[in-house]
Amino acid sequence: MKTEKEQQVKHIPLLDLKEQYRSVRSEIDEAVKRVIDEQNFIMGEDVKLLEKEVAAYCGARFGVGLSSGTDALILALKAIGIKEGDEVITTPFTFIATAGAITNAGAKPVFCDIELKTYNISPEEIKKKITKRTKAIIPVHLYGQCADMDEILKIAKENDLKVIEDAAQAIGASYKGCKAGSMGDIGCISFFPSKNLGAFGDGGMVVTNNKELADLISILRVHGSSSRYVHSVIGTNSRLDNLQAAILRVKLKYLDSWAKKRQQNADIYNDLFKGTDIVTPYTPPHNIHVYHQYVIKVDKPHRDALIERLVKSGIESRVYYPIPLHLQKCYQFLGYKTGDLPNSEAASGSVMALPVYPELSREDILRVVKVISSFR
Ligand SMILES: Cc1ncc(COP(=O)(O)O)c(C=O)c1O
Known part of the structure; x- marks a missing residue:
């Protein structure tokens, strides 16, 4: 005593995080050593496997590994066709990345108030914010619990809007039996080191049930190229490192x-x-x-x-x-x-x-x- x-x-x-590392140290060190021995750092096998494993964990068909949760949001917005002049409804009670992604995608964030009890976006308030320019809603599953997705999806359907879930803080959370990220058109996950599933640096992923969106985001993350030096769309460099993927595969278990x-x-x-x-x-x-x-x-x-x-x-x-x-x-x-x-x-x-x-x-x-x- x-x-x-x-x-x-x-x-x-x-x-x-040191305490967490201590508990899985030997497995992680082994995974890191393996990737270093392979010297295959970009778009390696671990990225592909992690995409499958995280998608399955979230109950979604596809996963696309990305360099951060922020890039996941930006590329998700681009993939659903968000452009200048569009409005995207979201909560102001979140990390800046949620709204920053909307601005960086060229659109206007429209802030909508939250429910006092859960701190998540209020479906009733969303209804009041819809205009002719509204194209999408980004609910944030704040602190690790899902927003009221049935109501949000109903409003989206009635108004022909897309839904991107900001599940950066909520991998593993569920709503009526569905995992965070699997309910909207696209779910965005962050592997920032302090997240429940944290990498040893930046990392992120989108999960989706829509193959076209998954394919488009896979292309957007590698400079818009589907095969080497052939560019169908203008993309960027938003890849997840193979080293991070190998670490995350250990931690996911x-x-x-x-x-x-x-x-x-x-x-x-x-x-x-x-x-x-x-x-x-x-x-x-x-x-x-x-x-x-x-x-x-x-x-x-x-x-x-x-x-x-x-x-x-x-x-x-x-x-x-x-x-x-x-x-x-x-x-x-x-x-x-x-x-x-x-x-x-x-x-x-x-x-x-x-x-x-x-x-x-x-x-x-x-x-x-x-x-x-x-x-x-
Ligand atoms: C709600 C929310 N959205 C987006 C992000 C951005 O994720 P990242 O730091 O991986 O870019 C974060 C993480 O910090 C977050 O908490």
Whole structure:
């Protein structure tokens, strides 16, 4: 049993990738060595195999490995024909990449408010944002739980819109039994190192059931060429490294067991926070949450002071996301103002993520909750 003083000095990070690496080190080192021995770094066999394995894992027919989740979004938008003058509806309560991809594809992001309980885009609000120019919707499965896809797909069908799922944070999550990324026209996944399935650098993938879209994205990622030096469309270089694919193939085998640990950790937090004024994550019964982040709600200025208090106790936490995208400087030109999307603004002022990574111990969680509960 450690003394109180010893416990206090132990640092609890938001994520411990070193600990995860230690647990699969020999397999990963072997995979890396194999790729180095083969010296086949670009579009190798591991990329092809990972595409099949991730697609199967997500319940989709095709996967196309890409250099990041951001490129997955951009190429998905290009593949469905998004161009200048088009509008794409999305949430402002997400990482900048979601909206940035829309802008980089030449279109206009139209920000739509979220549901306060799940932090995901509100289908009711989507309906109000549809215009003659709207071509697609990008719901983001924030923190590791799916948006209300039945409603979103229904609205899309009624209005002849495409749906690109931003599943960057949600690989393995499910909605009514369907995996994140498999429900819309295209699903976009990020393998950024801190994601639930993280590479040793950047990486991403699109998954889809549509062969034409998969084929087009496969061409777009290699300079628009279907055979060497023959270019049917203008593409870019957005390939996934074979080395990353080999690492990800090892990690994919453990993804479900890691998600289970995250869910168990979330359950411990939920139990310990019962009866306190901390608002714990809400998961509708049809959702399986993979807790990329475990996010609580605490009103500002209380929240910012609490984060400071946790820092003093050696505990990391973070606000995802402190400024909703419609109020970011880079989107000033769209003309939004404070008060336009109240739920997103309220969430930005009150959420904070606590450590929930698989290797976190019960003792660590107890310590986090103790600091939070004693804070007044
Ligand atoms: C919701 C969301 N969309 C898109 C991305 C972009 O992914 P990447 O960092 O792999 O480009 C991220 C990752 O950071 C994300 O969290």
